[in-house]
Amino acid sequence: MAPSLIGLLPFGLVCGVGAQSAGASPGEALGMSALIFSGAAQILACQLMAAKAPLTVTILTCFVIGLRFLMYSAAMAPHMKPLPERWRHAVAFLLTDQAFAAAVRRFRDSGDTRNGASYALGTGVLLWATWQVSCTVGYWVGNVIPAAWSLEFVVPLCFLALLVPALEDGPTRVAALAAGIAVLALDSLPMRLSLICAGLVGIAAGLIAEARRGAP
Amino acid sequence: MTSAYDWWIAIVVVGLLNYLSRLSFIAVFAKVQMPPLVARALRFVPAAMLMAIVVPAVVFSSPGTLAFSYTNPKLVAALAAAAVAWYTRNAVATMTLGMATLWIVQWVR
Numbered sequence: 001m002a003p004s005l006i007g008l009l010p011f012g013l014v015c016g017v018g019a020q021s022a023g024a025s026p027g028e029a030l031g032m033s034a035l036i037f038s039g040a041a042q043i044l045a046c047q048l049m050a051a052k053a054p055l056t057v058t059i060l061t062c063f064v065i066g067l068r069f070l071m072y073s074a075a076m077a078p079h080m081k082p083l084p085e086r087w088r089h090a091v092a093f094l095l096t097d098q099a100f101a102a103a104v105r106r107f108r109d110s111g112d113t114r115n116g117a118s119y120a121l122g123t124g125v126l127l128w129a130t131w132q133v134s135c136t137v138g139y140w141v142g143n144v145i146p147a148a149w150s151l152e153f154v155v156p157l158c159f160l161a162l163l164v165p166a167l168e169d170g171p172t173r174v175a176a177l178a179a180g181i182a183v184l185a186l187d188s189l190p191m192r193l194s195l196i197c198a199g200l201v202g203i204a205a206g207l208i209a210e211a212r213r214g215a216p
Numbered sequence: 217m218t219s220a221y222d223w224w225i226a227i228v229v230v231g232l233l234n235y236l237s238r239l240s241f242i243a244v245f246a247k248v249q250m251p252p253l254v255a256r257a258l259r260f261v262p263a264a265m266l267m268a269i270v271v272p273a274v275v276f277s278s279p280g281t282l283a284f285s286y287t288n289p290k291l292v293a294a295l296a297a298a299a300v301a302w303y304t305r306n307a308v309a310t311m312t313l314g315m316a317t318l319w320i321v322q323w324v325r
Contacts, residue, residue, distance in 0.1 A: 007307040028223040035231035040269070045226055055222055062230040066237050071261040074241035078250060092239035101262065153290060153318055154311055156273035157297055161310040163266035164301035172263040179264040180271045184282070187272065195268050202264025203257050210256070 004098040007161060008127060009134045010154040015042045016138020017145070022046035026139065033135035037128060038096060039155065040065050042135075067196045071203075072100040076120070079107050083117050091117065094124025101162045170213060175206030270294070289325065293318035 012033070019029035024046065032042045041062040048058040072095055080088045103120040145151055167173050179202025186194035274294040277283035286292055297314030304310070 004307060007311055010311070024223060028227065031224065031227040031231075035227055036234060037231070038234055041230055041234060045230060049223065049226065055226060058226050059229050059233070062226075063233045063237075066230075066234045068261070068265040069234060069237040070240055071258065071265060073238050074250075074254060075258040075261055077241040077244070078255070080242045088242050089239060092242045093235055095238040097266070104262070148322075150315075150318055150322070153273075153293070154315060156270050156290075156294065157311045157314040158307070159266050159269045159273075160294060160297055160314070161301050161307035163263065163270055164298055164310075165305050166262040166266060172260060175260040176263040176267040179267040183268040183271050184275065187280075194272075195265075198268035199261070199265045202267065203260045206260030206264065207253075207257055 004102055004123075005126065005130050007154075007158050008098065008130050010151060011039050011158045012131050012134025013138035013142055013145075014152050014155055015039050015046075016135040016140070017142030017151075018043050018046040018138075019135070020139045020142060022050035024049075024139075029139045030132070030136065033132050036062075037093070037131065038066060038069075039131075039158075043155070064193060065195055068097075068199060069095060071199065072097075076100065076103065079103075079116055079120075087117065087121065091120050091124060094121070094128055096124075096127060097159065097162060099124045099127050101166070105165075171206045171210040174209035175202040178202045178205030287325070289318050289321035292321050 015033065016029065019032060019042070024032070032045065036042055036045070044065060045058055045062050048061060073092065076091070076095065080091065083091070099120060102123050103116065106119045107116040163176070167176055179198045182201035183194050183198035186197050188194075189197065274290045275282055275284060275288070277288055277290075283291065293314050296317040297310045300306075300313045301310040
């Protein structure tokens, strides 16, 4: 989990810098990191607000890239069953890419759902706190970082570090390949719809590959 | 400058929508049994979604312009980072070596 925490620091810095350069007030920047709690959505929202995009466009676009959380939620759901309702809501709020990846690994390794769920909660809270700190630091001091450093590249690297371990067998690799091709093919779709469509294509490809592998 | 209202409306609504997305299945499938097909499909969510996020950030040199060559520093750095991730499974090592490769390739160009 420590790698996840450390990995979030530069990601948060980038989001904080983005908020500052988009003209967000300190309160608004903190609101984004605390209430939205999603780097991809925060960066996108800042870009759109800075470009004076209509509010509905901003909201809709951020919603679309957050649709992957639907899938994470569905994957976490079976493990959340034995938990009391308030726990489920707390874990849900704290569900990010990193928390999800860590929780999935934990569920798979330990098999003990109650432990896995409290691990998800603890991880989530720690990630959330780390996120607030790194976004705030980025907001206040981020603009001293030279543009030539290309610090924003840590964002895809962060996701890449999560992606590679997820490529565990043939069907998942097929899913990834299909999603990669689809996202490029569908790039001209508006509002980053390519993201959710490519995800669906990848999932379908994975299912097909798995079915074919299982066939005698 | 956009008005303060705009920012806060966006923050609260996006935050709420994200939360509802995250909560959706957790709240639903606490009470209802998940269909087997859905359960099988979920295994592919991370690989597919993460790939869909990473690829555009790496292969476009500018919006709409594909750059599938060794002259694209981001592509070279991403491939190096992927190799590190593959062998070490360490996120910090991946990000560090990825950034280092990016800087080296940018500097050499």
